[in-house]
Amino acid sequence: MKKKLPNNPTFELEEKLFKQGYKRIIGIDEAGRGCWAGPVSIGAFFCTQTTKLKEGVKDSKLITPQKRSKIFATYTASEYRVYYATPAEIDEYGIAKVIEKIIASIIKSYNDSQTYFLIDGRFSTKFLGNNTQIIKGDRLHYSIAAASIAAKVSRDLLMQNLSTAYQVYGFEKHKGYGTKGHYDALVKFGISDQHRRSFEPIKSIIKNGKPKTISWEKRGRTGLSDTKKTRFKNHRS
Numbered sequence: 001m002k003k004k005l006p007n008n009p010t011f012e013l014e015e016k017l018f019k020q021g022y023k024r025i026i027g028i029d030e031a032g033r034g035c036w037a038g039p040v041s042i043g044a045f046f047c048t049q050t051t052k053l054k055e056g057v058k059d060s061k062l063i064t065p066q067k068r069s070k071i072f073a074t075y076t077a078s079e080y081r082v083y084y085a086t087p088a089e090i091d092e093y094g095i096a097k098v099i100e101k102i103i104a105s106i107i108k109s110y111n112d113s114q115t116y117f118l119i120d121g122r123f124s125t126k127f128l129g130n131n132t133q134i135i136k137g138d139r140l141h142y143s144i145a146a147a148s149i150a151a152k153v154s155r156d157l158l159m160q161n162l163s164t165a166y167q168v169y170g171f172e173k174h175k176g177y178g179t180k181g182h183y184d185a186l187v188k189f190g191i192s193d194q195h196r197r198s199f200e201p202i203k204s205i206i207k208n209g210k211p212k213t214i215s216w217e218k219r220g221r222t223g224l225s226d227t228k229k230t231r232f233k234n235h236r237s
Contacts, residue, residue, distance in 0.1 A: 008058055009138070009145040011047075013118070018049050022130070023114040027143025028106060030099055030120070031060065031151035036186075036202060037169065037195045038159050038176035039084040040095060042102045043151030044110075046079055047143045057145050059138040060152035072153040080147070081106070082154040091198040100125045107131065120144045166192050 014025045025047040032040045054074050056067060063071070083106065085098045093101070100123050107117055107127050117131035120138050127133075137144040156175050163172035169185045169192065176182075176194075186195075186205060195202045 007062055007139060009140050009142045011053060011142045013141050014047055014143055017116045021114070022116045024048055024110075024116070025143050026106070026110060026115060026117050027137075027141065027145070027147040028103055028117060028119045029060075029138050029144050029148035029151055031148065031155045032176065033095055033099065034178070035176035035196070036178050036182060036199055037087065037171065037192070038162065039086050039155065040090060040099060040102075041151045041155040041158075042083045042099060042106065043147040043149070043154070044081045044083070044106050045075075045143050045146035045150055047146075051079075053142060054146070057142060057149065059145055060148040062139075063149070065156065068149050068153050072149055075146075075150065080150040082150055084155075084158070087194055087196045090196050094198070095196075096123070099123075103127060118144050120148065162194060166194060169194075 017025055027045045027047070028042060030040060030042045032038060054071055056063070056071055060068055083102050085102060090098050099121075103119060103123070104125060104127055107129050111117075111129035113130075115129065117127070117129060118137060118141055119127070119131055119133045120136075122133050122135050134140060134144070138148040139145070159171045159175040163170070168189045170181050171194075173179075174182050183201065186201060191197070191202050191205055197203060197206060
């Protein structure tokens with residue numbers, strides 16, 4: 001039986017790293033990996049020994065939208081950054097490689113001997129600097145959970161803004177994720193430039209004029225080279 005992960009992350013690892021001499025801990029997490037539409041976002045949350053912990057911080061997927069927004073409103077401008085990659089970039093390089101490249105860019109920007117990076121997930125890339133990749137890290141460690149909230153809330157706000165220009169898809173409701181309403185809109189109206197063309201069911205609509213009727217929830221892959229340089233957008237929300 002798999003050990004159940006705790007729902008409330010702690011600050012214990014961050015404190016341990018501070019005792020080892022690090023002055024800054026940066027938690028990193030993403031939101032929107034499995035969406036059919038819109039960008040993927042990667043949040044970075046900065047912790048120091050003077051950081052005041054915010055009540056209720058945990059994996060963003062385990063918090064209601066109202067609670068996430070309330071916590072995010074307490075973030076100061078110096079505590080976080082949110083980075084985005086567009087649907088076109090996702091299609092060109094593949095979702096995993098795009099996320100890796102953004103994380104590498106974050107680390108390059110803030111890397112020094114006194115900074116340690118805690119990264120949610122497991123990646124094929126060996127990142128520069130002092131870092132640890134942690135599966136389900138947003139359920140275990142405060143800095144990663146705080147980053148997950150920044151990534152999720154910022155992306156949700158972006159999708160809500162996009163919904164005014166793409167009203168038929170209901171982005172304000174599902175934020176680009178796969179739902180029956182989103183699927184029905186794709187069948188009725190086709191795809192937009194905000195849809196990920198390498199993902200199903202969008203991929204099948206382009207190829208066959210209609211979505212797959214079997215396994216249409218599976219994500220597609222680009223199969224393209226990852227050697228080209230991407231153009232990532234850096235936003236402070």
